[in-house]
Amino acid sequence: MSVATETPVAGIADAHKAGDWLLIATAVLLCVWVLLPIYLLIVNALSSPDQVTAFPKRFFPSFDLGSLSFFINFAGVARALWNSVIVATLTMILAIGFGAPAGYALSRFDFPGKGTFRFLVLMTRAFPLPLLALPLAVMFIRTGLDDTAIGLALVHTTLALPFAVLITFSLFSCIPVELEEAAWTLGCTRWQAFRKVILPLALPGIAASAVFAFTISWNEVFAAAVLTIENRTLTAFLLQSLGESPLYLKFAGGAALVVPALIFIFAVRKYLFAMWGIANR
Amino acid sequence: MAEIAIKGVAKRFGGFTALHQVDLTIADQEFMVLLGASGCGKTTLLRIVAGLERPSQGEVWIGGRRVDHLPPRERGIAMVFQNYAVFPHLSVFENIAFGLRMKKLPQQEVERRVNRTAELMHIEQLLKRYSGQLSGGQRQRVAVARALAMEPDVILMDEPLSNLDALLRLEMRAELKGVLAASKTTTIYVTHDQVEAMSLADRIAVMHQGRIVQSASPVEVYRNPAARFVGSFIGNPPMNFIPATKAENGSWTVAGLTLSGPKSDKPRIEFAIRPEDVDAGGEGLRATVRVIEPLGPHTLVTCDVEGGLFRAILDSNASVQVGDDLRLAPKPDRIRWFDPETTNAL
Numbered sequence: 338m339s340v341a342t343e344t345p346v347a348g349i350a351d352a353h354k355a356g357d358w359l360l361i362a363t364a365v366l367l368c369v370w371v372l373l374p375i376y377l378l379i380v381n382a383l384s385s386p387d388q389v390t391a392f393p394k395r396f397f398p399s400f401d402l403g404s405l406s407f408f409i410n411f412a413g414v415a416r417a418l419w420n421s422v423i424v425a426t427l428t429m430i431l432a433i434g435f436g437a438p439a440g441y442a443l444s445r446f447d448f449p450g451k452g453t454f455r456f457l458v459l460m461t462r463a464f465p466l467p468l469l470a471l472p473l474a475v476m477f478i479r480t481g482l483d484d485t486a487i488g489l490a491l492v493h494t495t496l497a498l499p500f501a502v503l504i505t506f507s508l509f510s511c512i513p514v515e516l517e518e519a520a521w522t523l524g525c526t527r528w529q530a531f532r533k534v535i536l537p538l539a540l541p542g543i544a545a546s547a548v549f550a551f552t553i554s555w556n557e558v559f560a561a562a563v564l565t566i567e568n569r570t571l572t573a574f575l576l577q578s579l580g581e582s583p584l585y586l587k588f589a590g591g592a593a594l595v596v597p598a599l600i601f602i603f604a605v606r607k608y609l610f611a612m613w614g615i616a617n618r
Numbered sequence: 619m620a621e622i623a624i625k626g627v628a629k630r631f632g633g634f635t636a637l638h639q640v641d642l643t644i645a646d647q648e649f650m651v652l653l654g655a656s657g658c659g660k661t662t663l664l665r666i667v668a669g670l671e672r673p674s675q676g677e678v679w680i681g682g683r684r685v686d687h688l689p690p691r692e693r694g695i696a697m698v699f700q701n702y703a704v705f706p707h708l709s710v711f712e713n714i715a716f717g718l719r720m721k722k723l724p725q726q727e728v729e730r731r732v733n734r735t736a737e738l739m740h741i742e743q744l745l746k747r748y749s750g751q752l753s754g755g756q757r758q759r760v761a762v763a764r765a766l767a768m769e770p771d772v773i774l775m776d777e778p779l780s781n782l783d784a785l786l787r788l789e790m791r792a793e794l795k796g797v798l799a800a801s802k803t804t805t806i807y808v809t810h811d812q813v814e815a816m817s818l819a820d821r822i823a824v825m826h827q828g829r830i831v832q833s834a835s836p837v838e839v840y841r842n843p844a845a846r847f848v849g850s851f852i853g854n855p856p857m858n859f860i861p862a863t864k865a866e867n868g869s870w871t872v873a874g875l876t877l878s879g880p881k882s883d884k885p886r887i888e889f890a891i892r893p894e895d896v897d898a899g900g901e902g903l904r905a906t907v908r909v910i911e912p913l914g915p916h917t918l919v920t921c922d923v924e925g926g927l928f929r930a931i932l933d934s935n936a937s938v939q940v941g942d943d944l945r946l947a948p949k950p951d952r953i954r955w956f957d958p959e960t961t962n963a964l
Binding site: 533 | 668669670695703707716721774
């Protein structure tokens with residue numbers, strides 16, 4: 338009797354336990370998948386050239402800044418870095434300038450084709466950039482936009498815009514429309530209500546979305562490599578010059594690219610979750 | 619002086635008609651309650667008066683001025699929302715001052731008005747706090763204070779108490795009534811709670827499926843429902859309805875009882891009576907007791923009359939048993955009759 342009742346319970350407990358282990362194992366595997374390359378990159382960037390090629394590896398870096406400082410002082414790096422900052426800043430301004438109004442419109446108004454529009458916004462991500470790069474390059478050369486920061490920023494804006502729209506859409510959707518209506522009844526025009534009530538509440542999220550657009554541009558390499566020659570961004574510059582460099586310099590360059598992007602994304606992570614409809618409060 | 623006149627206002631959302639040709643006049647300083655079940659159009663009507671919704675046709679007049687083409691800020695109204703809509707990024711003081719600052723009043727006047735209304739709503743100790751640090755009841759007080767500080771001609775309230783718990787709702791109800799009476803504004807108050815409507819209103823407009831079925835004083839709405847819906851919606855338990863068939867010389871037979879009733883050429887009409895307007899014993903409606911619920915001051919008895927449910931409120935001393943055959947005598951002056959087709963009172 339007791340055996341008959343206990344067995345299924347024990348079976349369920351076992352199944353739960355196995356499920357727990359599976360979950361933990363998967364989580365660990367995914368963390369290692371993401372974190373191990375970053376760890377290796379940073380360890381090697383902070384090691385001396387000898388240590389990079391040596392075996393076995395040291396677990397902790399020796400904090401030798403030799404390769405990093407060599408990399409920073411390498412001819413053209415400073416200029417490429419400056420180009421990257423300019424292009425990313427332009428991208429950020431354009432993406433928010435176009436994306437935030439679109440996000441606001443999506444969250445507040447019902448218009449025909451709203452669902453289709455949202456879908457199309459996502460669909461733009463499905464276009465492979467290499468397919469567009471050649472015609473774009475031709476067009477840019479004709480219009481004189483090739484090899485300029487604004488030209489590249491326009492391409493990066495296309496990449497960043499869908500995210501800017503979706504993030505700001507979810508941000509504005511989280512702000513009750515009654516707050517705006519209350520402001521209207523208290524004497525505000527539509528614009529005043531937006532500026533005095535909605536904007537202060539949405540500002541942290543908009544800033545986060547801006548940082549995300551910045552990061553997309555910062556990390557983008559293909560369009561940058563195709564569309565710029567003299568005014569290379571850091572990614573394009575590294576792609577070109579580090580291919581032939583020694584290993585320790587590749588690590589230093591990689592770290593210089595990855596670390597700022599990681600810090601940005603980490604700072605705005607909670608708003609990026611909001612993009613997928615998870616509450617951001 | 620702010621009389622509100624709603625003239626032939628209709629509202630359609632695509633193929634759905636939320637309001638059919640509504641006419642309603644609200645006198646200066648009157649407390650008008652729009653009462654109805656959810657989806658009856660009461661909130662839509664309020665939002666049209668506020669200017670948050672445009673009517674598909676018809677006119678809205680406030681204080682002798684046509685306002686239906688004006689935005690909310692130019693209508694001389696203030697509104698209290700169901701979920702309070704207290705601005706989370708501003709302190710309580712700045713919330714109450716918000717509308718006054720929009721009017722560009724001098725700082726001294728802003729402070730005077732904020733302090734006065736905060737005192738009125740008993741929130742003067744909360745002025746430095748933010749919405750997140752307030753309870754539901756306190757937020758409600760801030761929302762009302764913010765509306766009152768505007769010293770508007772008209773205050774519009776959209777179910778302001780429905781998010782509060784029962785005890786707090788009772789307390790706020792009495793307080794609102796006092797504060798609004800003292801402020802001498804015209805008020806439109808939307809609710810689905812009939813008790814709230816009865817206790818607050820000078821006049822109740824009962825709405826059903828986008829129409830105003832009756833607008834009259836609370837007692838009138840309760841005693842003389844203009845339509846079957848009003849009788850069945852207002853009152854807890856609601857009115858009882860029993861079919862009546864035509865008898866000799868203009869009288870009607872109702873559950874074994876012959877009563878003189880209205881003239882009608884229809885063979886069947888409906889007899890209606892409130893549960894508290896019947897007495898047990900004597901000449902009355904034939905009823906079989908199904909359920910007995912002693913409620914303290916009185917006893918609620920659910921019976922079977924003519925195959926339908928009938929609720930009667932009897933004295934708690936009445937000795938009735940489940941299965942008893944009762945005679946329930948209706949008070950003659952409280953009997954109402956309805957046309958079963960138009961559902962209007964006869």
